[in-house]
Amino acid sequence: MRAASTFFWRRPYWYLALLLVPPLLWFGTVYLGSLFALLAQSFYAIDDFTAQIVREPTLATYKQLVTQPANVDIVLRTLTMAITVTIACAVIALPIATYMARYASGRIKAFFYVGVMLPMWTSYLVKVYAWRLLLAKEGIIAWFLGKLGLTGLLEALLATPGVGGPSLSSSYIGMFLVFVYMWLPFMILPMAAALERVPGSLLQASADLGAKPSQTFRNVVLPLAVPGIAAGSVFTFSLTLGDYIIPSVVGAPGYFIGMMVYVQQGTAGNIPLAAAFSVVPILLIFIYLSIAKRFGAFDAI
């Protein structure tokens, strides 16, 4: 035992290697390895007659993805949903996170943190199905709006072409509400963490130099919250891009990327197309991060 301790004490690199090899093996083979195995599949194609995978490198599957209008629609639909959900989450989260990080203290602060995380302790499926009931035609939301005499408003909303539908639970509006509900904590928490790191003296300095509270918020608080917003938006954006349960339980019948991956690799047995579809969110996130970087989202970290 003592000899072993001395051995590693004298050779710190051996110690480091011993510490790092098991997790790196896991990360490299099990995690990244399977991901690359999946991505490699996207360069194969399926033989239309035999429904067998042809194991020869080809871009045919990608060609199919970008040329078939139905597939392009799926990508655009998912992308639009991800962007709107991200914006809505950011807008709702900012005041809450600001309050949590800068004003609340003690019990109120603990209450808010628990309150934000509490929904995550419940099964995701239960929440999605619960939302379907809440949003249903005879559901509590429609009933409540009826009591308020706002049925007309709801009907006008549902009559909106493109995003409307027969009821909230079978429209893109309903799907949007569920997405925002599900991913809001993932926006609030990084944003609050970013705002907590802003020293109070910066806000005092801003006021001291003559900035009204609204100017301090715009010039100091918001720019310093940007890394938090960027981190949170990566979560909300990628979670929406990849999700297949919410679009299949709530909302209009149009396919989303996640559903397409699920259907193609399962029922249809077209693993190359499923793999090609799963490359799309990766690419979109990559583009999103490049844009965020260009706008200086990570400068102040």
Added chain:
Amino acid sequence: MTAAIEFRGVSRIYGELRAVDDVSFAVEPGEFFAMLGPSGSGKTTCLRLVAGFDTPNSGQVLLDGADVSSMPPYERNVNTVFQDYALFPHMTVLENVAYGPRVRGVAKSEREQRAREMLELVQLGAQGERRPAQLSGGQRQRVALARALINRPKVLLLDEPLGALDLKLREEMQIELKSLQKKLGITFVYVTHDQGEALSMADRVAVFNKGRIEQLAAPRELYLRPATPFVARFVGSANVADAALAQKLGFAAAFAIRAENIDVQAESAAAPPDSVVAPGAVVAVQFHGAASRWQVQLDAGEIWSALITEEETRRMNGLGVGTRVNLSWPREAAVPLSSASSG
């Protein structure tokens, strides 16, 4: 002449703690005013009350004769140099300095021109495009100064501005700050816990203790004639004899005696005429370069210290830690103290 700042019976209470306790004082226009005290003595709270980051529970804070007790900071014509500098990390140095005019609606070209002038003033003309994180501590200090001065405030508040700098840089900045203040004629209010800094820079010093001002006087006065035991100890590092000890040494009331006025002699040596003698034993001799501090346990109780020049120390053959000595000092060097504070 209207005072630049005036406190009238100001108190600031946090729960049980009386951070500022019925404080009144006035700062003259153009004065370099220091607020000196240990941490938690109320000096920084007073500064925050002037800046407007805090409001008093009772009493009034006046700026230029007008009551500003409940006026928000962005409407006050005072600016602050923060202890941690509080530079905006997402802005360049130039943008930081131009921030004051920017939020007051000054056009971009004009405010950048003014910011460049301010950067020249603090000798950072070439650093405008850099970020605060790329600067050294001393440079950040200067940026904070330029940013606080660009609005041409009536009063500049400095909260331990040199605390984070090393000794040499601190001494350079002390000289610079003082000459800058003379040049601009702005009232400076300087918060520090470093008595040397306060004494060397300020026109007047307010010594804070437990939320109150113990003494407000010019540096020399404060050093030569401390009013209370606390001021004697904190400002002059003086030896203090409370009433009981004073009586044993033949004095009517409590007094202070500065270390440099005390002589250390062998027990057998004859005391100089008209001096007070207190016997004791040496417990430590600390070498400080030009002088050594001799710590002596008095037979009458406390440990006192005597500052002996290096030349004299060399002549004290045979005296050292553990030997018995006599401390002596001229009777008139003792400064009588009011016992208002327990120190």
